[in-house]
Amino acid sequence: MPGGQERALRRRITSVQSTKKITRAMELIAATRVVKAMQRANAARPYAAKMTTVIQDLAAGGAGIDHPLLRTVEKPAATAYVVLTSDRGLAGPYNSAVIRATEREVMASQVEGKKYRLILIGKKANDYFKFRNYEIEASFEGMTDSPVYEDARKVAALVRTMFTDGSVDEVVLTYQEFISMGTQRVVIRRFLPLESMQTVAEQSEADAMAKALYEFEPSAEGVLASLLPRYVESRLFSALLDASASEHANRQRAMKAATDNAEELITKLSRALNRARQDAITTEIMEIVSGAEALGDGSEDGIDDEPDVARELVAAGVGVPADAQPSGSAASTPGGAAGAAPAGGAQAGSNPGPFGQGSHAPLPGDAQPKGFPIKGNADSMLYHRPDSRSYGVTGAEVWFDTAESAEAAGFKLANTHPKN
Numbered sequence: 001m002p003g004g005q006e007r008a009l010r011r012r013i014t015s016v017q018s019t020k021k022i023t024r025a026m027e028l029i030a031a032t033r034v035v036k037a038m039q040r041a042n043a044a045r046p047y048a049a050k051m052t053t054v055i056q057d058l059a060a061g062g063a064g065i066d067h068p069l070l071r072t073v074e075k076p077a078a079t080a081y082v083v084l085t086s087d088r089g090l091a092g093p094y095n096s097a098v099i100r101a102t103e104r105e106v107m108a109s110q111v112e113g114k115k116y117r118l119i120l121i122g123k124k125a126n127d128y129f130k131f132r133n134y135e136i137e138a139s140f141e142g143m144t145d146s147p148v149y150e151d152a153r154k155v156a157a158l159v160r161t162m163f164t165d166g167s168v169d170e171v172v173l174t175y176q177e178f179i180s181m182g183t184q185r186v187v188i189r190r191f192l193p194l195e196s197m198q199t200v201a202e203q204s205e206a207d208a209m210a211k212a213l214y215e216f217e218p219s220a221e222g223v224l225a226s227l228l229p230r231y232v233e234s235r236l237f238s239a240l241l242d243a244s245a246s247e248h249a250n251r252q253r254a255m256k257a258a259t260d261n262a263e264e265l266i267t268k269l270s271r272a273l274n275r276a277r278q279d280a281i282t283t284e285i286m287e288i289v290s291g292a293e294a295l296g297d298g299s300e301d302g303i304d305d306e307p308d309v310a311r312e313l314v315a316a317g318v319g320v321p322a323d324a325q326p327s328g329s330a331a332s333t334p335g336g337a338a339g340a341a342p343a344g345g346a347q348a349g350s351n352p353g354p355f356g357q358g359s360h361a362p363l364p365g366d367a368q369p370k371g372f373p374i375k376g377n378a379d380s381m382l383y384h385r386p387d388s389r390s391y392g393v394t395g396a397e398v399w400f401d402t403a404e405s406a407e408a409a410g411f412k413l414a415n416t417h418p419k420n
Helices: 001-059 093-111 125-131 150-163 199-202 218-302 307-316 403-408
Strands: 080-082 115-121 136-140 168-182 181-194 389-393 396-400
Touching: 001 150, 001 168, 001 218, 080 093, 080 150, 080 218, 093 115, 093 125, 093 168, 093 218, 115 125, 115 150, 125 136, 136 150, 150 168, 150 181, 168 218, 181 218, 307 396
Parallel strands: 080 115, 080 168, 115 136
Antiparallel strands: 168 181, 389 396
C-alpha cells in the first residue's frame, strides 16, 4: 500500500536523523578530546626524553650494573603481552587492529612452544580474549580514555614483578602509535628487558668529554638502579597517551563517516518518499477520474433506460428533453417539421401540440403569428402563449400553459417566465 510505504519511509528517515545527531555529537566530542590527548602527549615527551638522555649519559659514563630489568634470556620460554585497547567501541578499526596483531603474536608463540600471558588494558580486549578462552593474567579498565601517571605506575609494577620473579622472560607492548590526526599505526615493541647499557652507550650521541663533567651521588650505579623503574613507567605512560590519542582520532573519523553516510541515506530515503507520495497522488487522481467517469456513464444509462418517455413526448408534439438528445439540437414537433408554426400564421405541415407549440425556424418575412408574441430575434424565434412557462430542452425552449402539464411530460422547470 502506498500509505504504508510512506509511513515506513518516514519512520526510517526519523530514525536515521536521530542516529545522525548522535554520531555528529560523538564526532565533535572526539575532536575535542583528541586535541587534549595530543597536548598531554606533547607535554609528557620532554620528561621521557630527559629520562632517556640521563640513562644514556650514565651508560656512556661507564655505569654498568646487573639489574633485574636488564636480564636477558637467549631463548625465552614465556612471553607477556601488554595489550592497549579502549573501553568503548565506535572507534573504527582501532580495537580490532590491535587485537588481531596481538592474536597473531600469541599464535606464533604457541607454534614455537612458548607460553603466553595476557595483560589487557581496556574492556574491548578483555571481552574478546575472555570470550575465546585465552589465559588472561590481569585486566585493567577505566584508564584508556584519559590516562594518568598513576595508571601507568600500577600496570608497570605488575609487569616488573612478573619479569623480575621469572614468570615471564620478556614483555611485549602492543598498541597504536599516534603519528598525526590522519595516521596511526599498530606497533609491537619489546618492553622488557630493557636494552643493555652497552647498547645504550653505543646509541648515545653525547660527547664523551661532556660525560666527564657529570658527578653522580651516591654513584652512577645507584642512580641507574633508581631510574630504571621510572624509565619503565615513563615508557608505559607514553604508550598509554599515544593509545588514547589514537583512539579519539579513530573515533572522530568513524563518526564523521557515519554522519556522512546518514546524510546520504536520508537523501535516498527522501527521494523514495517523494516517489511514493507522487505515486499515491497519481493513484488518487486516477480513482477520482474513474469515479467521475463512472458517475457520468451511469446518468446517461439512466436516461437510456427510459426511452419510452422521449417517444411519448415526440408523439405528443413536444421536443425531446435535453438529457435525451445531443446538445444544440432543436425541439422536435409532430410530423418531423422543426419549423412548424401555430394555426393562423404557422408554416404548412405543422400540428399544434397539446402544451403549446414552438419552433426555432423564423416565419417568412419575420412575421408574427396571430395571437402569439415573439421572443428573440429573427434567427431564433420562439412562439409561446402569454401565460405559459419556459422549460429548458437542450439548445431550444418549449413553452407550456402550466407547470403541471410540463412536469407530466417529463420536463424540468427552467425558472423563467416571458415578459410581454
